[in-house]
Amino acid sequence: MTNSISRRTILRTGAGVALASALPLRGFAQEPAKPAEIIVRAWGGSWVEALKKGVSDPFTAATGIAVRHDLSEDNEIQPKLWAAVAQKRTPPIHVNWDTTTNATKSALRGVTEDLSDLPNLKNTTDLAKPVGLEGYPIVNTYGYVYVLAYRPSAFPDGAPKSWKDLLDPKFKGRIALYNDGIGFHFPAQVAGGGKLSDIPGNMEPAWDFIREVKKQNPLLGEDPDFTTWFQNGEIDAACTISTNAREARNNGVDIKWTVPVEGCKFDTDGLWVPKGLPENELYWAKQYVNFAITSGAQQVWLDGLGLPGVVPGLTPPADLVNDPSYPVRPEDFEHLIRISSQVQVENESAWFGKFT
Known part of the structure; x- marks a missing residue:
């Protein structure tokens, strides 16, 4: 990963500033109590390693809150989250790293917290906004x-x-x-x-x-x-x-x-927070998402994944400049197929079933 050490060092030293500038969120006069850890569901392999370097480790360095990664598949954790909210139980994770289509299903089911009050949303591009949904029940983080x-x-x-x-x-x-x-x-x-x-x-x-x-x-x-x-x-x-x-x-x-x-x-992936968390844990889960959409976190995280983010001005990895898999200009999307999340939500289960 190009310049990963220097960027990570800069990110660690600047992480506290990035978080501090975003506090407090609406409804809190001061920071609520910190949990010992938050649990973030993630994909394995290079995916979780990139998240760890760009977001989770710097978040821990800035807050002292450990981040544990749950590597359950997104389709595996989904019914568990839905059941926890329906039964008014504490959900098994604090933040879900999810496909936008899967996350939209959860948003339409009413199990996602509103993230519209995250201060760093003001610095993101239109790609961060979930299409067809009110507010920000999901924050898209890259394409x-x-x-x-x-x-x-x-x-x-x-x-x-x-x-x-x-x-x-x-x-x-x-x-x-x-x-x-x-x-x-x-x-x-x-x-x-x-x-x-x-x-x-x-x-x-x-x-x-x-x-x-x-x-x-x-x-x-x-x-x-x-x-x-x-x-x-x-x-x-x-x-x-x-x-x-x-x-x-x-x-x-x-x-x-x-x-x-x-x-x-x-397509896009995003982060969302399930309903039912204790108030202080909800606050810090939101702070994790808020930190994930800072330019510093996105630069390191998405360098690791080789994907375009939702914050303007990110530098593409050297090996992906002008690569068709790293669209940044309108003309880069000419041969890419984008189907609305609503159509995918309404049909994806049937498509998956028929494919299988």
Whole structure:
């Protein structure tokens, strides 16, 4: 990670200032009591390591509050949070790092705290605001692209131009997708001859193309799996978030990624706080989210992930300048597919089920 030590040092020394300038939140005349720890749900592998370096460790340095990372999958923790709020029990975590679509489901269910009073929201771009929801039941923290990652040795003629290139018989058993198909449904719609404007009403072109891909016996997994598969030489291509391919490259694997002619899905993740926390723990959970959207925290956190954040002026990692997986200008989004969170919320469970 470029300049990670110097940036982290700067972040640690400035973390107290960043937090102090944001205090107190509305409704508190002074800081409430600090809990010994807060629990933040996170994805494993390079994901949690980046969060730890950019947000959690500096937060602890500034506040003295330990941060424990719960590595339950987002879909696994979701029903537990919903049940805790419904039964008026204390939720099992303080902050959920979640996909915006999953988080929107929780917001519509009424289990998320309103984060509109976070002072640092005033310094964020429009990407931080969840679309179609009142206030800030979620704070989006960055965007990402589900790229076509590939091993150059398997594509001697250059980067694959189309998702259809994965149908070559030589790739049977050598490609990988997420186990619920996330990130692949929309480019599959185009590759299958359909229109994005037909989503969700007519997605048969997507399912036709996915049936063809199924014949290739793809490996199915989650984020850490893709990096491992590339490192172990088990796959030649994958539909995955660029972070996973970049981690493999950083670990010495010869790997590249591209945006094929059909496009790639662009989406966001965010942070939210479940209802039902003790008042003082709610306060500090909010402070964690507030700190995560400072420029210092975002620079280090997202350097680790290789993703564009929601604070203006962040410096792209040197290896991602002008990379299609790191959009920063309007023209960078021309070949990226963005489908509204509402459409995804209303249909994603059905899509996942059908894919499975």
